[in-house]
Amino acid sequence: MTISYIAETAGVSIPTVSKVINGRSGVSPDTRARVEALISEYGYRKVNRRNMMELVFGELEDMWGIEVIRGVERVAREHRVGVVLTEFGPRRDTGEHPIDETLARRPACVVTVAQLSEEQRDQLRAKDIPFVVFDPTTELPDGVPFVGATNWAGGRAATRHLIELGHRRIAMIAGPDRVLCCRARLDGYRSALEAAGLSADPGLVVRTDLTREDGRTAAIGLLNRAERPTAIFACNDLQALGVYQAARELGLRIPVDLSVVGFDDLPITALVDPPLTTVHQPLTEMAAAATELALALGRGEETPQVGLELATTLTVRESTSPPVCPPE
Amino acid sequence: MTISYIAETAGVSIPTVSKVINGRSGVSPDTRARVEALISEYGYRKVNRRNMMELVFGELEDMWGIEVIRGVERVAREHRVGVVLTEFGPRRDTGEHPIDETLARRPACVVTVAQLSEEQRDQLRAKDIPFVVFDPTTELPDGVPFVGATNWAGGRAATRHLIELGHRRIAMIAGPDRVLCCRARLDGYRSALEAAGLSADPGLVVRTDLTREDGRTAAIGLLNRAERPTAIFACNDLQALGVYQAARELGLRIPVDLSVVGFDDLPITALVDPPLTTVHQPLTEMAAAATELALALGRGEETPQVGLELATTLTVRESTSPPVCPPE
DNA sequence: CTGAAAGCGCTTACAG
DNA sequence: CTGAAAGCGCTTACAG
Structure with a gap:
């Protein structure tokens, strides 16, 4: 051919x-139409380039990497595009930065889970390789294409769920302020409290890292307060699992003594005891959308939307219930 | 260049x-040496082919896909080879089989987690693309390169651990007989019992699929027997988590009333309550070894070993303890 | 073993 | 908008 x-x-x-x-x-x-018809009929493909795209991770995440990969794979396969998977993180030692190799491969487009530096973004632009940032953790300049999730709405929904169950003392284990999605989730929490006419007690908000151990420590602090919260909303599922640990250590039963809500809906959350109520991030769909967008940009199409957030949904399982003796 | x-x-x-x-x-x-020196000095690389390899999955596994990917990525990066990730499974509808696209990309080599058919292996051989089968589930013809784990030894170690704790009535939830690694694990179990002079009660072996739900059902059957086993060795971690469910439903405490051992060491097993004692499969190292082997074959090197199994190790956590009243 | 010559698949600059 | 012509990077067949 x-x-x-x-x-x-x-x-x-x-x-x-x-x-x-x-x-x-x-x-x-x-002429263009006639030629294009023949090209697709005979399945002609450029040998050299542009039938590959690149999926870039900072570091492959144990828990949700696969779901992202699956979404990208699905769309790429539909478009008959191969996916090169690259991990940036673990090595800084060799002189050459992995971005150079990505550039050398001249992919049709890039979907990046890694937070690229301004310089790296410029390098991609200079080589005319369009890219889409997956779930940006920092503020991006206008015009940088991205696909994220509705973190603010998710935080709001999680908190409203607890309020509707009758909880009044709802604590939040928040993430680091520098991570954008954590700030959005925290603001969603505050917004839901405010909408319900509840005052947000600053003492019930703890900022910590997004690990299980930090979640455990934060929860122990919260649960040892004089007026114990009846519910804890954690910024991610790992922290929520830390809350499970803390509750166990303190002899508190979930959900009877304490309701817990997480965020992410990792596969594992359905398997723990009790199964965790959590905010579902549609990672696979987000990845698919990011890939569609990146491929469209790669074809030189004008896309109406270069940034979008996909809706989160609350997955109610068994870690939430009405408080035993509603306070106030 | x-x-x-x-x-x-x-x-x-x-x-x-x-x-x-x-x-x-x-x-x-x-002349060859002189030219080769310059090629490596200037980093010249063929544009068309052979600086890519392919990692093929049947279906991306939630639980351990990432660890395989990570091992392949690490070695590929060291060799400055890009990794194209392909998923075979989910589509049969389009006329073209994904293997055709893999063939068209002409990768330097292939590491396949999918079980290729004889015909697919022939296609790869015909195009001179060497491949290594990752963790084969069926018997392969002699000479087909593979990397697996020592499943028999792992099953033996798990069972010996339970025997050494004092257990005598040790049940096994085995996998389907057609899956090679399941048979090996079962034989390891039998071998350990025999080595300890214990007779293997066929009634204590249940064959079922490798899911959590099947593990739960099998465990309920075993735990309702007149002479209840004091320990259960499950063929994989998901089944072991099903045993957790069954124990909870029957009001049995782990490990006091029942010891449980799994197989695989999925990341989640450290997070459940109690943390699961399980046989660790070195998936990342296996993937790295498979990639080294595949790349060596791709360079046309004679490799001394085309098939190897990497050692499993027993990870002892908190789901195993001596039986409360040692039987017999 | 070496390279001049022909050729292949593709792109680019430009005349019409 | 179209394509003849020149050119690029590479491979192949073959004369020396």
Whole structure:
């Protein structure tokens, strides 16, 4: 399957086919359509480049990496595009930065879970490789394409669920302020409290890292307060599992003595005892959307939306129930 | 970086450099060495092919896919080889099989977690693409390269651990007989019992699928027997988590009333309550070894070993203890 | 063993 | 908008 065969069959010259394939101007719509029809009929594919895209991770996450990969794979397969998987994180030692290798491969587009630096983004732009940032953790300049989740709405929904169950003293284990999605979840929590006419007690908000151990420590602090919270909303599922540990150590039963809500809906949360009520992030769909967007940009299409957030949903399981003796 | 630049610098003709790069004959050792030195000095790489390898999954596994990917990534990065990730499983609808796309990409080599058919293996051989089977589930013909784990030894170690704790009525929830690693684990269990002079009660072995739900059902059956086993060895961690469910439902405490051992050491097993004693499969190291092997085959090297199994190790956590009243 | 020559698939600059 | 012409990077067949 060569350009010359396509050209002969279409009754046009080789350069014309070349232009169509590379999306250049200077071809009439008619001719373009005819050539494109033949290209898809014969399954012609450029050998050198542009039938590959790249999925870049900072570090492959144990818990949710697979769901992202699955979404990217699905869409890439539909478009007959191969996916090169790259991990940036673990090595800084060798002189060459992994981004150089990504650049050298000239992928059709990049979906990046890693937070690229301004410089790295410029490098990609310079090589005309469009990219989409997956679930950005920091504020991005306008015009940088991204796909995220509705973190604020998720935090709000989780908190409202607890309020509707009758909880009044609802604590939050929040994440680091520098991580954008953590701030959004915290603000969602506050917003739900405010909407319900409840005052947010600053003493019931603890900022800590997104690990199980930090969740445990924070929960122990909260649960040892004079007026114990009846519910804890954790910024992510790992922290929520730390709350489980703390509750066990303090002899508190979930959900009878303490309701717990997490965030992320990791596969493991359905398997713990009791199964965790948590805010579901549609990671696979987010990854699929990011890939569609990146591929569209790679084809040079004008996309109406370069940034979007997909809706989170509350998955109610068994770690939440009405408080035993409603306070106040 | 072009062939002509290398040729000029080396003081040879372009065809000569081309021959060196493609590993063809008709170049003197001297010339070849000189050209190769320049190629590695300037980091010249063929654009078309052979700086990519392919990692093929049947279906991306929630629980351990990431660990495999991580091992492959690490080694591929060291060798400056990109990794294309492909998922075979979920689609049969489109006429073209994913293997065709893998073949069309002409990777330097393939590491496959999917069980390839004889025909698919032949296709790869025909295109001169070497491959290594990761953790084969069925018997492979001699000479097919593979990397697995010592399943028999793992099953033996798990069972011996229970025997050493004083257990005598040790049940096993085994996997399907057609899956090779399940048979090996079962035989390891039997072998440990025999070595300890214990008779294997066939009534204490249940064959079922490798899911949590099947583990739960099997465990309920076992725990309702007149002479209840004091320990259960499950063929994988998901089944072991099903045993946890069953124990909870029957009001049995782990490990006081029942010891449980799993197999795989999924990340989640450290997080459940109590943390699960399980046989660790070195998935990342297995993946790294498979990749080293595949890349070596791709370079046309003679490798001393085309099949190997990496050692499993027993990870003792808190789901095993001596039986409360040792039977007999 | 070496490289001049022909050729392949593709792109680019430009004349019409 | 179209394609003849020149050119690029590489490979192949073959003369020396």
